[in-house]
Amino acid sequence: MIYFIKRICIMIFTLFLVSVISFSVFQIIPGDPALSKLGIEASQEQIDLLRVKLMLDKPLSTQYIHWAGNILKGDLGESIRFSRPIEELIGERIFVTLSLGVYAILIAVVIGIPIGILNAKYNDTKFGAFLSIFSHIGLAIPEFWLGIIFLIVFGIIFKLFSLKYIPFSEDPISYIRIITLPAFALAISRISVVARHMKNIILEEQEKDYVRTAYSKGLSSNKIYVYHILQNALIPTITIIGMLTAGVLGGAIVVEQVFNLPGIGTLLINGVTTRDIPLVQAIITYIALVVVIINFLIDILYRIVDPRISI
Structure with a gap:
């Protein structure tokens, strides 16, 4: 129970830090959101009215408390x-981003684990x-x-995959074909990460006493x-999947x-690009939450898998 409480506290504190950083950073970027919305032909009176509506005339602390309070309300x-x-x-x-990310992680795990096993064995x-x-090549190639x-x-050249976007609700099969290329582009470096971690874990497990005992029998x-080896080596891959999550969501921004x-x-x-601060702040907070x-x-x-973990 103490373990779960600690993880929940860490999760809440992390979200708090992300919200403060995302809110503060975009306040110091040059430019006026009100002017960006109304355009350069807007009168000063119109700009001032919109600034009041957006609470841009209030202190940053007041703006943050109001914004964070609304976030907590949904x-x-x-x-x-x-x-x-x-x-x-x-x-x-x-749905597009999450399906792309899940697809990329599945590709990375399904391909990366066997490569890591073979790499360690041979x-x-x-x-x-x-x-x-x-x-190493997979890690070096930019997404x-x-x-x-x-x-x-x-x-374009071989026309094996459609480049015209079709929503999943209209044609699930075509949608999967459309996100296959970006999913592989997103997964290649993750395949390398999973494979290298898997290799290192297996090589470490091979040197342990229980393996020598198994050989002696x-x-x-x-x-x-x-x-023996794979059963113990697969447990740390759960952590690797967690490591991949943040990277996949970040890489999806570029790949999309x-x-x-x-x-x-x-x-x-x-x-x-349009300095839509509320939108950017909300998306960053939402991604951090996920x-x-x-x-x-x-x-x-x-x-649950390894009860020996206490922290």
């Missing part, structure tokens, strides 16, 4: 650019060296560059891997721009 405010409730804008786009061979090189290459090669190498997907990342970029909750659930799952 009111994310209204977008300056779109003149619509922010929760509606996020609700329309969150560590001192040419095949193992090849897998290690592949992992946006890989996305552009995928877009040109598989979308005459068990085959394959049985030792499957029934490359493939012109109507997700949260595209909405965030639009908010930044990441923190996922990490909290993974911490709880890790605790």
Whole structure:
């Protein structure tokens, strides 16, 4: 119980820090949100009225308390650019970002774990060296560059994947085909991360006493891997999935721009370029909430799988 209480307190404190930072940073950026909404032809009286409506004439502390209070009530405010409730804008786009992120994580785990296992098993061979090189290359390639290459090669030249966005509600199969390329562009570096972690964990497990004992009993190498090493090595992969979550959501912002997907990342970029401060603050807080909750659930799952963890 103490473990759960600690994790909840850490989660709440993290969200508080994120909200303070996201609110404060955008207050010091040059520019007037009221002027951005009304345009340069607006009169000073119109600008002043809008500033009062947006509470931009109040001290920062008052603005934050009002904003944070509304957030706790579930009111994310209204977008300056779109003149619509922010929760509606996020609700329309969150499925694209989450489905893209989940797809990318699944690809990373399904491909990365076997590569890591093979890399550890054949560590001192040419095949193992090849897998290690592949992992290093995957980490070095920027997501946006890989996305552009995928877009040109598989979308434009070979036309294996459609580039025209179709909502999931209209055609689920076409939607999955559309997000496959961006998901792989997002997953490549994560595959390398999972593979390297898996390799290091297995190599560490191989040196432990229980493995030597299993060999001394005459068990085959394959049985030792499957029934002993992998069972212990798969537990830390739960933590790796948590590490991937924040990176995938951050990378989705760039990848969505490359493939012109109507997700949260595209909405965030639009908010930044138009200085739609309420929209940007709400999206950052929302993403932080998703990441923190996922990490909290993974911490709880890790605790359930391995009760020895106390912190």
